[in-house]
Amino acid sequence: MIFVGPYLSNPNCHFNMNVVDSIGKENDLVIDIKExxxxxxxIKHYLVDKSIENEIVIYNPFEKxxxxxxxxxxxxxxxxxxxxxxDEWRCFNYDRYLALYVDFFSxxxxxxxxxxxxxxxxxxxxxxxxxxxxxFYPLDIEKKYDVTFIGAPYGKRIDYVREAIKNKINxxxxxxxxxxxxxxxxxxxxxxxxxxxxxxxxQSKINLNFMWSSQGGYQVxxxxxxxxxxxxxxxxxxxxxxxxxxxxxINIGVFNNxxxxxxxxxxxxxxxxxxxxxxxxxxxxxxxxxxWNIKFKEIFEFEQSKQHIVSLAKFKIxxxxxxxxxxxxxTNDSRLEIYFEDTQEEYDGVIKLENNTTINNETxxxxxxxxxxxxxxxxxxxxxxxxxxxxxxxxNLLQKKNxxxxxxxxxxxxxxxxxxxxxxxxYSFIEYPTFNIGKIPLIDKIFLKLLFSSYHQREKFAIYxxxxxxxxxxxxxxxxxxxxxxxx
Numbered sequence: 450m451i452f453v454g455p456y457l458s459n460p461n462c463h464f465n466m467n468v469v470d471s472i473g474k475e476n477d478l479v480i481d482i483k484e485x486x487x488x489x490x491x492i493k494h495y496l497v498d499k500s501i502e503n504e505i506v507i508y509n510p511f512e513k514x515x516x517x518x519x520x521x522x523x524x525x526x527x528x529x530x531x532x533x534x535x536d537e538w539r540c541f542n543y544d545r546y547l548a549l550y551v552d553f554f555s556x557x558x559x560x561x562x563x564x565x566x567x568x569x570x571x572x573x574x575x576x577x578x579x580x581x582x583x584x585f586y587p588l589d590i591e592k593k594y595d596v597t598f599i600g601a602p603y604g605k606r607i608d609y610v611r612e613a614i615k616n617k618i619n620x621x622x623x624x625x626x627x628x629x630x631x632x633x634x635x636x637x638x639x640x641x642x643x644x645x646x647x648x649x650x651x652q653s654k655i656n657l658n659f660m661w662s663s664q665g666g667y668q669v670x671x672x673x674x675x676x677x678x679x680x681x682x683x684x685x686x687x688x689x690x691x692x693x694x695x696x697x698x699i700n701i702g703v704f705n706n707x708x709x710x711x712x713x714x715x716x717x718x719x720x721x722x723x724x725x726x727x728x729x730x731x732x733x734x735x736x737x738x739x740x741w742n743i744k745f746k747e748i749f750e751f752e753q754s755k756q757h758i759v760s761l762a763k764f765k766i767x768x769x770x771x772x773x774x775x776x777x778x779x780t781n782d783s784r785l786e787i788y789f790e791d792t793q794e795e796y797d798g799v800i801k802l803e804n805n806t807t808i809n810n811e812t813x814x815x816x817x818x819x820x821x822x823x824x825x826x827x828x829x830x831x832x833x834x835x836x837x838x839x840x841x842x843x844x845n846l847l848q849k850k851n852x853x854x855x856x857x858x859x860x861x862x863x864x865x866x867x868x869x870x871x872x873x874x875x876y877s878f879i880e881y882p883t884f885n886i887g888k889i890p891l892i893d894k895i896f897l898k899l900l901f902s903s904y905h906q907r908e909k910f911a912i913y914x915x916x917x918x919x920x921x922x923x924x925x926x927x928x929x930x931x932x933x934x935x936x937x
Contacts, residue, residue, distance in 0.1 A: 450472075450473065450474070450477045450478075450504070450505055450506075450507055451477065451478045451479075451480070451492060451495065451504065451505070451506045451507070452464075452468070452469050452473060452477060452478070452479045452480065452506075452507050452508075453480045453482055453488070453506055453507070453508045453509070453516060454480075454481070454482060454508065454509035454510075454511065455481065455482055455483045455509070455511040456481060456483060457469070457479050457480065457481040457482075458481040458484050459481075461642060461643055463671070464509045464532075465479075466581060466584055466643050467578070467579070467581045467584075467671060467741055468507060468509070468532065468741060468745075469507075470581055470583055470584065471579075471581045471582075471583065471740070471741035471742060471745075472507075472741060472742060472745050478491065478492065478495040480492070482511065482516055483511075488516065489519060489520075489523060492506075492520075492524070492527075493524075496524075496527075501524070501526050501527055502526060502528075504527060504528070505527075505528045505529075505530055506520065506527060506528065506529045506530065507530055507532065508529055508530065508531045508532070508551070509531075509532050509534065510531060510533065510543070510544070510547050515883075517529060517531070517547055517550040517551055518550055518811055518883070520550075521550050528552045528553075528752075529550070529551040529552050530551065530552065530553055530554065530555075530748065530752070531547060531548065531551040531553075531554035531555075532554070532555055532576075533548075533554055533555065533556045533557070534557055534578065535557075535662075535664075535668075536556040536557055536558040536561055537557065537558040537662060537664075537666055537667075537668050538662060538664040538665070538666060539880075540556070540558060540561050540564070541823075541877075541878070542843065542878045542879060542880040542881075543879075543880045543881055544556065545565065545568065545570075545818075545822065546815045546818065546819070546879060546881055547881065548565070548570060548572075548573070548759075549759060549814070549815065549818060551572070552572060552752075553572040553573070553574070553748075553751070553752050554572065554573055554574075555573070555574045555575065555576040555748060556573060556574075556575060556576070557575075557576065557577050557578065557668075557669070559575035559577075559693070560690075562575050568818075568821075568822045569759055569760045569761045570759055571759070571760065572759065574747070574748060574751045576744055576747065576748060577669060577674075577694065577739070577744070578669070578670055578671030578673070578674060579671065579674050579735075579739045579740055579741045579743065579744045580671075580674040580675050580677065580678035580735050580739055580740050580741065581675070581678075581740075581741050582678055582736075582740050582741075582742075584643055584647060584675075585647055585650070585675040585676075585678040585679050586647065586678060586679060587651065587679055587680040587681075587732070588647070588648065588651040588679075590648075590651055590652060591652065592652055592653065592654045593652045594619075594621050594649070594652050594653040594654065595618065595619040595620070595653075595654050595655065595718055596613065596618055596619060596620040596621070596653070596654070596655045596657060596714060596718075597620070597621045597622070597623065597638075597649055597650075597652075597653040597655075597656055597657065598610060598620070598621075598622045598623070598624075598656075598657040598658075598659070599622075599623045599624055599641065599646055599649065599650070599656075599672075600623075600624050600659070600672070601624050601625060601626055601663075602622075602624070602626045602627050602629075602630065602633075603663055604661050604663070604665075605659065605661050605686075606659045606661065607630065607633075608707075609657075609659065609707065609710060610622055610627075610633060610636070611632065611633065612707045612710060612711065613710075613711070613714065614632070614633065614636060616711045618711070618714055618715075620636055620657075621636055621637075621638045622636055622637055622638065623637070623638045623639060623640070623641045623646075623649060624640060624641070625640050647679065650675075650676060650679045650681055651679055651681060653681060654682065654717075654718060654721075654724065655682055655683075655684050655702075655714060655717055655718065655724070656676050656681055656682065656683045656684070657683075657684055657685075658670075658672050658673060658676060658683045658684065658685045659685070659686060660685050660686050660688055660691070661686070667686075667688035667689075667690055668690075669690050669691060669693070669694060673685070673691075673694065673695070673701075674735050674739045674740075676731075677700075677731040677732055677734065677735035677739070678732065678735050678736070678740070679732075680728050680729065680731075680732035681728050682702060682717060682724045682725070682727055682728045682731075683701060683702065683731070684701075684702040684703070684704060684710075684713055684714065684717065685701060685702070685703055685704075686703070686704055686705075686710075687703040687704065687705050691703070694739070695731070695734070698727070699727065699730055700727055700730035700731040700734050701727065701731060702717060702724075702727060761784070761818065761821070763783070763784060763785065763786060764784065764785050764786070764797040764798065764814070764817045764818075764821065765785075765786045765788065765794075765795075765796045765797050765798075766785055766786070766787055766788065766796060766797060766798045766799070766800065766813050766817055766862075767788045767789075767791055767796040767798070767799045767800070767865075768787060768788065768789050768800055768801075768802065768813075769789075769791075769799070769800070769801040769802065770789060770801075770802040772802075772803060774802050774803065774804060774805050774806065775805040775806065776802055776805075776806055776807070776808050776809070777807055777808065777809035777810075777884075778808065778809060778810060778813065779809075779810055782810050782814075784810075784814055785810060785813060785814060785817070787810075787813070795865050796865045797817050797820065797821065797864075797865070798813070798816060798817040798820050798862045798863065798864065798865070799862065799863045799864075799865055799868040800813065800816070800859070800861070800862045800863070801858045801859070802858075802859055803857070803858050803859070804857055804858075804859060804886050804887065804888050804889055805886075805887045805888045806859050806884055806885065806886045806887065807884045807885045807886075807887075808859055808884040808886075809883070809884060811883050812830070812883045812884045813862075815830070815879060815881070815883065816828050816830055816862040816879065817862065819862075819877040819878075819879055820862060820864050820877065822877075823875065823877045824875070825864065825875040825876055825877040826863065826864055826866075826867035826872065826873045826874055826875045826876070827861055827862065827863050827864070827867055827873050827875075827876055827877070828861070828862050828876070828877040828878070828879060829841070829846065829853065829856060829860060829861055829876060829877070829878055829879070830860050830861075830862075830878075830879040830882065830883075831860075831879060831880050831881065831882040832857070832859070832860050832882045832884055832885065832886050833882055833884070833885040833886070834885070834886055834887075834889060834894055834897060834898065835885075835887075836885065837898060837902050838882060838902065839860075839882070839897050839898070839901045839902060840880065840882075840901055840902065841856070841900075841901045843876070843878045846876075846878075847876065852900070855893065855896055855897060855900070856897075857886050857889060857893070859884075859886055860886070899928060899931060899932060900932055909921070909925055910922060910925040910926075913925065
């Protein structure tokens with residue numbers, strides 16, 4: 450097998466610790482997509498003397514996803530399976546576009562299955578995160594901690610840890626960042642490795658597992674099954690999604706608010722037998738249904754059981770290029786009918802070119818699919834300027850629609866009706882950029898980079914910080930503050 454994903458050169462990255470470690474073999478190829486530039490040559494070399502139809506790529510998407518397009522163009526016979534681990538919040542602006550290029554894929558947000566099927570995907574399976582039993586398993590050791598939490602500090606997590614401290618709960622938190630809070634610092638146990646994590650989990654009477662996503666909303670996570678695999682008691686905030694996997698007070702503890710949170714902690718600290726029975730039930734459930742080996746057995750059986758296709762009609766696109774600017778659009782495409790002149794017939798999408806760009810058929814295909822899937826008036830796509838990701842967010846643009854006027858016209862595709870009557874009500878968004886726009890007026894370029902390139906600025910700030918470059922850190926901090934003001 451071939452494993453592809455971000456940070457895979459780090460043995461402690463989540464996908465490595467779970468999927469690769471669970472189902473991988475010693476001679477498999479593992480590629481860190483953030484570090485490896487020659488991944489195509491590496492894969493071709495790996496496939497020498499192998500039967501390509503028997504090989505499969507296990508792919509965990511993250512960002513700058515040229516990988517799937519390149520693979521399907523260069524090695525169309527090579528099967529790609531994509532594990533979409535954050536479909537709860539990445540479905541509409543990310544996952545569904547990459548899904549156009551893979552042979553089959555899974556999503557953790559099973560409520561989205563009807564949507565994918567409606568859009569024409571027959572190659573999707575609902576699954577969930579699971580437990581790697583090599584990393585997370587029971588230990589016969591003393592419970593030295595009353596209550597622990599392992600994870601980064603953000604959102605409601607911080608509020609609930611403070612609530613526990615306020616109520617004199619004997620709590621210990623682990624993970625990067627908790628030491629930045631003066632009132633929590635003394636309860637911080639440091640950053641822990643995977644091996645340390647298993648030890649701490651097993652030493653805890655109550656393992657807190659906050660289910661709020663970093664992007665908002667509720668998300669059943671791998672930690673649910675890792676804790677279960679250790680045969681320990683976990684306490685989570687309640688959400689309907691949890692009921693698909695666990696029964697409250699039978700194989701998991703739950704709370705509904707801060708008052709209930711404290712009451713549940715105190716109850717289970719006093720009731721050892723009840724706590725241990727729930728932990729046993731949870732362990733048995735996970736060993737029966739929720740290990741990575743079980744999940745991938747189900748996924749591979751799904752792949753073998755049916756023909757996997759994306760059934761979309763051929764789309765008609767009108768490309769208006771009055772100034773004959775540069776582009777990479779080709780007319781010989783089985784998925785698209787490209788028109789460079791308006792013949793007065795109806796089109797599925799209309800796009801105008803005013804700046805030199807690397808826009809190509811893949812960009813057009815993804816854009817028109819977005820219009821088709823959402824029945825929207827216009828789709829707004831992320832893009833690159835000088836290889837810098839211009840990453841705008843739906844929330845910001847819908848709250849301040851005047852910001853849309855800053856976007857180059859090439860980043861927008863209109864439905865035929867909205868292009869004709871200029872009426873825009875429904876918007877779609879594509880986070881994944883597939884093209885670069887050049888020769889934009891300087892003032893526009895400055896504003897676009899200032900407002901929408903925070904991703905790159907965070908990376909630069911980390912580099913400057915490591916080098917102790919105070920001037921560079923100050924510039925990035927000033928740009929960050931300016932963005933906050935302008936977007937407000």
